[in-house]
Amino acid sequence: MGTFSAKPTDIKQDWYIVDAEDIVLGRLASQVAQILRGKHKPIFTPHMDTGDFIIVINAEKVRLTGKKAEAKTYFRHTGYPGGQRTTSYRELLEKHPERIIQKAVKGMIPHNRLGRKIMKKLKVYAGTEHPHEAQQPKPLEIK
Numbered sequence: 001m002g003t004f005s006a007k008p009t010d011i012k013q014d015w016y017i018v019d020a021e022d023i024v025l026g027r028l029a030s031q032v033a034q035i036l037r038g039k040h041k042p043i044f045t046p047h048m049d050t051g052d053f054i055i056v057i058n059a060e061k062v063r064l065t066g067k068k069a070e071a072k073t074y075f076r077h078t079g080y081p082g083g084q085r086t087t088s089y090r091e092l093l094e095k096h097p098e099r100i101i102q103k104a105v106k107g108m109i110p111h112n113r114l115g116r117k118i119m120k121k122l123k124v125y126a127g128t129e130h131p132h133e134a135q136q137p138k139p140l141e142i143k
Helices: 025-037 087-096 097-106 113-119
Strands: 015-019 053-057 071-078 084-088 122-124
Touching: 015 084, 015 097, 025 053, 025 097, 025 113, 071 087, 084 087, 087 097, 097 113
Parallel strands: 015 053, 053 122
Antiparallel strands: 071 084
């Protein structure tokens, strides 16, 4: 018997909802990344998008351990000489709390076309409201 490779007709994508309140950021991101990628399914194929959709609510209530809340910084570069820009965790939490989870998950998925496609299946919201009730998301428990 040959190696199994999932076909687009074999893939069934579900919707899950995760409440990020009082969950450590790294643990949340690693489990969300695995589900987005599809590694929890027996039909996982590395070059196919076999993962599920994830809705994360209460992004502003995610937790960091130790002194990371004061020390953590996010870096980006404008592309120009001397164009390195830094943002502290506190600033990002005040302005765009959903980006904290998005950046953590993005670092855990492939950095290629497939990874960009996978990231579109992650929906993060700062509060408890989300516009995806029609998809009937199942609650997902993150430990």
